[in-house]
Amino acid sequence: MTNAVLDTPSTMGSEPPSPDLPSGAHIRRFDRPTRLLHVVIMTTFLGLSATGLPLLFSDAPWSRVLASLFGGFHGAGLVHRVFGATLLAAVAWHVSNIAWRAIGRGERGLFWGPTSMVPQPRDVVHLVQQIRWFFGAGPRPRFEHFAYWEKFDYWAVLWGTLLMGAAGLILWFPQAASHVLPGWMFNVALFVHGAEATLAIGFIFVIHFFNGHLRPGKFPMDLVIFTGSISGDELREERAGEFARLVETGVLAQLAVPPPSAARSRRGHLIGTVGLTLGLGLVGLILYAVLR
Amino acid sequence: MRTLLRVLLTIACLLLGRAGVADAGQVAPKPPANDDCLACHGDPAAARANGTLVAVAASTFEASKHGPMACVDCHADLVALTEFPHPDTLKKVNCASCHDDVGATYHDSIHARAREKSGLNVAPACADCHGRHDIRGKADPKSRVTHAQIPTMCGTCHEGIKRRYDASAHAVALKKGDSRAPVCADCHTAHAIQRADTERSRLNATAECGSCHASVVESFTRTFHGKVTQLGSGRAAACADCHGAHDILPASNPASTVSPRNLQTTCGTCHQGANARFVQYDPHPNPRDYTRSAALWWANRFYWALIPGCFGFFGLHSLLWFWRSRKDAHAHGDTTR
Numbered sequence: 001m002t003n004a005v006l007d008t009p010s011t012m013g014s015e016p017p018s019p020d021l022p023s024g025a026h027i028r029r030f031d032r033p034t035r036l037l038h039v040v041i042m043t044t045f046l047g048l049s050a051t052g053l054p055l056l057f058s059d060a061p062w063s064r065v066l067a068s069l070f071g072g073f074h075g076a077g078l079v080h081r082v083f084g085a086t087l088l089a090a091v092a093w094h095v096s097n098i099a100w101r102a103i104g105r106g107e108r109g110l111f112w113g114p115t116s117m118v119p120q121p122r123d124v125v126h127l128v129q130q131i132r133w134f135f136g137a138g139p140r141p142r143f144e145h146f147a148y149w150e151k152f153d154y155w156a157v158l159w160g161t162l163l164m165g166a167a168g169l170i171l172w173f174p175q176a177a178s179h180v181l182p183g184w185m186f187n188v189a190l191f192v193h194g195a196e197a198t199l200a201i202g203f204i205f206v207i208h209f210f211n212g213h214l215r216p217g218k219f220p221m222d223l224v225i226f227t228g229s230i231s232g233d234e235l236r237e238e239r240a241g242e243f244a245r246l247v248e249t250g251v252l253a254q255l256a257v258p259p260p261s262a263a264r265s266r267r268g269h270l271i272g273t274v275g276l277t278l279g280l281g282l283v284g285l286i287l288y289a290v291l292r
Numbered sequence: 293m294r295t296l297l298r299v300l301l302t303i304a305c306l307l308l309g310r311a312g313v314a315d316a317g318q319v320a321p322k323p324p325a326n327d328d329c330l331a332c333h334g335d336p337a338a339a340r341a342n343g344t345l346v347a348v349a350a351s352t353f354e355a356s357k358h359g360p361m362a363c364v365d366c367h368a369d370l371v372a373l374t375e376f377p378h379p380d381t382l383k384k385v386n387c388a389s390c391h392d393d394v395g396a397t398y399h400d401s402i403h404a405r406a407r408e409k410s411g412l413n414v415a416p417a418c419a420d421c422h423g424r425h426d427i428r429g430k431a432d433p434k435s436r437v438t439h440a441q442i443p444t445m446c447g448t449c450h451e452g453i454k455r456r457y458d459a460s461a462h463a464v465a466l467k468k469g470d471s472r473a474p475v476c477a478d479c480h481t482a483h484a485i486q487r488a489d490t491e492r493s494r495l496n497a498t499a500e501c502g503s504c505h506a507s508v509v510e511s512f513t514r515t516f517h518g519k520v521t522q523l524g525s526g527r528a529a530a531c532a533d534c535h536g537a538h539d540i541l542p543a544s545n546p547a548s549t550v551s552p553r554n555l556q557t558t559c560g561t562c563h564q565g566a567n568a569r570f571v572q573y574d575p576h577p578n579p580r581d582y583t584r585s586a587a588l589w590w591a592n593r594f595y596w597a598l599i600p601g602c603f604g605f606f607g608l609h610s611l612l613w614f615w616r617s618r619k620d621a622h623a624h625g626d627t628t629r
Binding site: 054055056058059063064067072073074131133134135136149152171174175178179181182183184185186187188190191192195196198199202203206207210211215216217 | 513515516518519520522523524525527563564565566567569570571572573574577579585587588591592595598599602603606607609610612613614615616617618619621
């Protein structure tokens with residue numbers, strides 16, 4: 001799976017996907033800060049889940065056991081706050097980075113266009129086409145740089161982090177919050193923190209895991225977020241719109257990079273395996289608590 | 293007269309004893325019957341040499357829970373008694389010889405440890421609460437340990453606590469004849485009493501309050517206080533930390549710890565500097581009760597739409613994707629897709 005050549009559908013043979021692209025070449029997709037941001041979000045998200053779930057499911061038989069891994073409730077609370085602050089810092093860095101790219105560097109296409117994260121009419125079209133494809137009523141949509149489910153993931157994480165971060169800070173510093181907020185906001189904050197956590201944990205550890213990693217064609221994981229590059233074949237297959245645009249504008253060759261080294265792929269596999277295992281394990285605990 | 297009786301009894305016993313031996317060879321002497329004991333102890337003036345009374349009223353004993361039993365069932369060291377009068381000092385009656393489960397529970401209690409380890413002889417043993425020859429079951433209205441009687445019983449030693457309890461909402465309910473109103477033993481237990489400031493006691497107390505105030509405790513378990521308490525931490529507020537223990541009063545009473553005028557002080561015990569806005573926090577929230585908090589109600593509604601909506605849509609999306617991928621892979625004979 002890691003080797004794009006092995007993954008090439010038989011109909012294509014070993015022909016390069018584009019005349020400008022050497023066979024087996026990869027295309028750069030995520031730069032280093034983006035990959036680092038994903039690892040930080042992934043680590044803090046797992047840590048926040050593992051330390052928060054004992055409280056959310058405080059009546060489940062495993063809640064005390066899970067909390068005891070972090071030194072009991074007080075230890076879990078401390079780790080939760082450290083991870084929470086780290087995640088907020090990472091998101092703050094990301095938002096300021098976007099602002100700098102937009103204003104400082106005057107980067108175009110950040111807020112609109114084929115490479116933008118902002119939802120656009122083409123995403124609605126793609127969603128409809130994808131559903132038609134599910135039922136065999138049409139070809140796969142020609143996705144651009146970000147597909148609609150990736151945009152949903154991105155905005156959900158950004159919105160969720162800001163909302164949960166705000167609620168978390170209110171609960172962390174209630175006296176300070178009470179200078180501006182009425183006390184019943186603590187009730188709302190705790191409720192929102194728990195409900196949003198249920199949504200986020202379920203969404204990331206089931207839907208994002210499936211869309212990004214576990215679905216046929218990617219199973220058991222997609223390494224692109226860890227290695228930073230995608231094979232030319234995969235790009236042409238999965239993101240026909242982007243591929244065609246890159247060929248047309250002649251940028252494809254500029255983005256070509258050598259396939260990731262074995263060491264880098266191994267590291268990606270390791271991080272991905274740990275993340276997927278822990279995430280699915282936590283989902284198992286939730287299902288046990290809910291269905292028991 | 294008494295001396296004469298004793299002499300006659302002793303002779304009778306000796307004769308009976310000897311007759312027994314003559315009849316059955318090595319059979320042990322017949323234990324003294326209750327009447328034998330009452331021959332001396334039935335006299336209201338019966339006393340030891342030092343003057344302490346040892347009288348037992350036959351009618352009191354017979355009406356007691358142990359009425360059908362023999363004196364020597366409890367005073368076991370007199371079973372083989374042949375000579376009267378018996379020595380002044382007998383072995384202490386061991387209730388646990390029958391009530392072994394209660395005995396074991398009591399043995400771990402703060403009262404037993406005070407007696408046995410610290411030598412605090414005023415700490416109660418069985419008889420101090422249950423009585424001696426007049427023991428009655430707790431369902432018997434004449435018992436010393438009926439539900440309604442327990443505060444008085446415990447109050448004989450714990451006078452100060454009793455005074456505070458008497459002013460509480462629970463005592464008021466008890467006096468009105470509410471059989472569900474908690475008395476000392478409901479929270480502290482009767483035999484397994486422990487220090488009330490241990491973590492375990494604090495955690496158990498929540499369940500005890502919940503045996504009547506079920507919905508209030510349920511709403512408590514939705515809060516940070518309640519969840520932390522459920523996780524076994526004693527540092528977050530549980531029932532008694534806000535409501536008090538012995539002197540619980542309804543919030544409508546201005547003297548109550550949870551009366552609106554006292555909330556800042558009560559919350560401020562843990563949350564230093566709790567201001568008027570801070571105490572608008574609802575320690576017993578109910579997201580389904582619009583009148584209690586509209587904001588919480590709306591938040592609940594919103595997430596009840598959002599969460600099933602998201603999972604429903606993307607769950608179906610994933611299932612269809614999986615189905616289509618397997619179908620396509622099958623068509624191409626490609627097992628990796």
